Amino acid sequence: MKFSTTDPASEPASILYARCTVDLKSGSMHTEDVPCRNLEDVLGGFGRSFQILSERQINTAYCEENPLIVNTGLLTGSSAMTGMRTYFSGYSPLKESKKGLPAAMWSTGSGNFGVKLKWTGLDELVFEGRSPKPVYAVIRDSPEGPVVELKPADHLVGLSTHAKIMALQKEYSNAHFAAIGQAGEQWENVYFGAVGLSTDNQLKSGEDKMRFAGRGGMGSLMGYKNILALVAQSSNKIKPLTPEVKAVNINVVKGGGAARLQPISRGGGGGTWAAYDVLQAFHAVPVNNFRPQGNDLPEKLFREHVEKQFMIKSEACYRCGITCHNNIHEKSEDGSAGSFLAKFDYEPLNLLGTNIGIHDARQAARLIHLSDNYGMDSISLGVTISYVLSYNERHPEQPLLNGATFGDFVKIEELITQTGRGKLLEIGRGSKRLSEITGETSYAYHVKGLEIAAYQPETNPGYAWAIAGGHMSMGTYGLLTREGKSDIDSWVTGITQTKLQIVGFDMIGLCKFFDITKGICTQMVVDCLKSEFNLEVTTENLAAAVRRAFLRGLALELRQGYEKGEYTLPAEVWEQPNPNIKLPNITNPEFMAELQKRVWAVFEPEMAGLLPEIE
Amino acid sequence: MNVTIQLIGTFQIGRFKEAVREYPSGTCVREVINELRIPDPLLGVVLINGIHAGTVDILINGDTLCLLPFIDGG
Ligand code: SF4
Numbered sequence: 038m039k040f041s042t043t044d045p046a047s048e049p050a051s052i053l054y055a056r057c058t059v060d061l062k063s064g065s066m067h068t069e070d071v072p073c074r075n076l077e078d079v080l081g082g083f084g085r086s087f088q089i090l091s092e093r094q095i096n097t098a099y100c101e102e103n104p105l106i107v108n109t110g111l112l113t114g115s116s117a118m119t120g121m122r123t124y125f126s127g128y129s130p131l132k133e134s135k136k137g138l139p140a141a142m143w144s145t146g147s148g149n150f151g152v153k154l155k156w157t158g159l160d161e162l163v164f165e166g167r168s169p170k171p172v173y174a175v176i177r178d179s180p181e182g183p184v185v186e187l188k189p190a191d192h193l194v195g196l197s198t199h200a201k202i203m204a205l206q207k208e209y210s211n212a213h214f215a216a217i218g219q220a221g222e223q224w225e226n227v228y229f230g231a232v233g234l235s236t237d238n239q240l241k242s243g244e245d246k247m248r249f250a251g252r253g254g255m256g257s258l259m260g261y262k263n264i265l266a267l268v269a270q271s272s273n274k275i276k277p278l279t280p281e282v283k284a285v286n287i288n289v290v291k292g293g294g295a296a297r298l299q300p301i302s303r304g305g306g307g308g309t310w311a312a313y314d315v316l317q318a319f320h321a322v323p324v325n326n327f328r329p330q331g332n333d334l335p336e337k338l339f340r341e342h343v344e345k346q347f348m349i350k351s352e353a354c355y356r357c358g359i360t361c362h363n364n365i366h367e368k369s370e371d372g373s374a375g376s377f378l379a380k381f382d383y384e385p386l387n388l389l390g391t392n393i394g395i396h397d398a399r400q401a402a403r404l405i406h407l408s409d410n411y412g413m414d415s416i417s418l419g420v421t422i423s424y425v426l427s428y429n430e431r432h433p434e435q436p437l438l439n440g441a442t443f444g445d446f447v448k449i450e451e452l453i454t455q456t457g458r459g460k461l462l463e464i465g466r467g468s469k470r471l472s473e474i475t476g477e478t479s480y481a482y483h484v485k486g487l488e489i490a491a492y493q494p495e496t497n498p499g500y501a502w503a504i505a506g507g508h509m510s511m512g513t514y515g516l517l518t519r520e521g522k523s524d525i526d527s528w529v530t531g532i533t534q535t536k537l538q539i540v541g542f543d544m545i546g547l548c549k550f551f552d553i554t555k556g557i558c559t560q561m562v563v564d565c566l567k568s569e570f571n572l573e574v575t576t577e578n579l580a581a582a583v584r585r586a587f588l589r590g591l592a593l594e595l596r597q598g599y600e601k602g603e604y605t606l607p608a609e610v611w612e613q614p615n616p617n618i619k620l621p622n623i624t625n626p627e628f629m630a631e632l633q634k635r636v637w638a639v640f641e642p643e644m645a646g647l648l649p650e651i652e
Numbered sequence: 653m654n655v656t657i658q659l660i661g662t663f664q665i666g667r668f669k670e671a672v673r674e675y676p677s678g679t680c681v682r683e684v685i686n687e688l689r690i691p692d693p694l695l696g697v698v699l700i701n702g703i704h705a706g707t708v709d710i711l712i713n714g715d716t717l718c719l720l721p722f723i724d725g726g
Contacts, residue, residue, distance in 0.1 A: 296693035297722045306662055306694050312723040314661030315696060515723055519696050521704025619702065 110546020114155030123151030136598030148234030198233030218412020223459020230256030331617030388419025394443025411457025696722030
């Protein structure tokens with residue numbers, strides 16, 4: 038980026054970002070410095086990409102006019118801790134309104150690809166059209182500026198995410214990679230393809246320790262465009278750590294923000310896996326398609342039980358002191374770590390474990406491994422499978438597909454393998470479409486066409502207003518469980534004021550674990566921007582930009598045909614209230630109706646004028 | 653007075669899962685947290701008899717105090 042102001046809020050046009058537009062059909066490309074329209078453009082990520090998407094009327098995700106936008110955030114590649122994010126945006130093949138129009142979507146992941154991409158000198162790639170043949174794109178720095186090339190990718194066809202990355206590593210040194218798996222290649226039948234992002238750990242060890250941009254099928258959109266992988270090749274351009282950023286980084290690791298995600302050996306909480314123990318105290322760990330049974334079944338995948346059998350390595354993306362990854366290895370006879378099995382983050386572990394009746398750590402690891410290597414979003418995959426299992430439990434005489442039921446590992450493994458290979462469009466197109474075919478929609482656990490995360494909907498009415506997936510684009514998932522808020526005022530304030538700020542992380546290039554409760558509108562972020570770019574920004578400027586970006590996303594949903602009635606939860610929640618969950622029941626129709634009325638009363642007036650007119 | 657203390661997740665490491673402990677009357681939750689050396693950044697939820705409570709709340713004889721770690725996305 039090029040800065041000729043210190044005041045990005047008042048003079049955004051004095052900041053230019055480098056964008057390369059690639060016409061995949063002709064192979065032509067055009068790099069330009071684009072002036073920022075507002076602070077959202079300066080911050081980047083979805084704050085910028087959604088403005089590009091809002092300029093287009095897209096009626097189906099798989100069309101040449103739907104771009105795939107790959108960008109970074111302002112602090113990606115900086116010395117600020119967790120500054121490693123890459124964003125993939127486009128109209129989603131998976132998330133759609135009841136009218137059948139695709140929703141704008143982004144997904145994001147860490148790993149080192151985003152850092153390398155930033156260091157090539159490019160801030161954004163816009164892929165237009167569709168390549169006639171499979172290709173991969175190489176982005177590299179050069180004395181003349183960033184260079185982008187498309188290369189034939191026939192040798193990558195049919196490989197897993199990990200295998201593609203390892204194959205490319207042999208050709209490109211000093212590079213990092215983003216790759217789809219077989220699922221993304223089978224985009225017609227898999228709408229939730231993910232993008233795997235390489236980590237240093239993966240490239241050094243050869244183990245499939247990737248991070249993923251999973252949500253909303255951006256890997257499938259990449260597959261539709263016939264782009265199988267991206268290579269970012271650059272020398273290391275990290276700036277020397279200043280005392281100011283160093284102080285922030287120490288605060289991130291040692292202060293309130295991320296201490297609880299640190300490894301247990303360092304006095305932390307042990308990553309997101311710790312949610313199992315906490316939610317189980319309320320019998321709110323999803324079991325068998327989001328129907329907790331009030332028993333101790335979820336405890337079988339508690340860390341304390343898993344570590345008796347396996348070695349758990351706490352690992353991190355390069356340079357990150359948070360170390361939030363829990364990687365499960367075989368335990369060798371001498372007690373050392375054997376072969377790598379899978380990562381145990383809370384979401385994949387629950388949704389490909391307890392929530393499909395799998396309580397054996399080795400089996401859960403195998404399913405996560407398959408999901409990652411075929412390149413699927415573990416949330417959408419797991420929840421669509423749990424829908425199938427729930428249907429089969431209700432219809433034993435006429436089950437769906439192979440008749441799998443909760444806990445039937447062999448048949449579930451077969452479902453995942455077949456879906457990853459593009460052979461099971463019933464699962465590959467997600468729970469909304471499948472439930473509309475069966476006619477039994479009440480227990481399909483999606484909101485607005487996107488499967489929910491591993492937090493019971495009974496505990497989170499805020500799911501309804503999340504603009505890009507349940508827990509990471511609306512931070513209300515702990516409002517009842519953690520904060521004990523069951524009154525309507527707290528929920529209106531949470532959704533419309535405090536908890537929407539979580540999406541700021543998906544603009545600026547930082548992980549949410551940088552400071553998940555406070556968001557990006559903090560002195561820590563202000564200090565980083567001053568130190569890294571000499572930008573003078575206030576926390577109020579940041580909060581306003583994040584709010585505008587969020588509301589633009591909401592306005593874009595309405596323009597894509599969403600009706601107010603779709604801002605709701607799966608009907609089973611109130612049709613069959615679950616008596617086992619030990620929390621106040623707030624998700625009754627009356628509460629939701631009042632919440633809808635009051636939330637829209639706040640949001641709607643502010644949404645006016647946020648989207649450009651389109652023909 | 654006797655208070656039943658329940659610890660969840662990593663709070664059990666080096667401590668206990670559940671124990672009945674004796675405290676002087678008027679003891680508040682904060683004093684128990686300090687006594688058990690539970691680090692503040694890790695503390696997520698306080699329940700007294702299953703109801704969300706705060707660290708300044710006063711415990712009474714027969715209460716069950718449950719301390720839970722923070723949860724953070726996935
Ligand atoms: S918080 Fe976790 S995912 Fe984010 S950069 Fe650090 S180690 Fe990677």
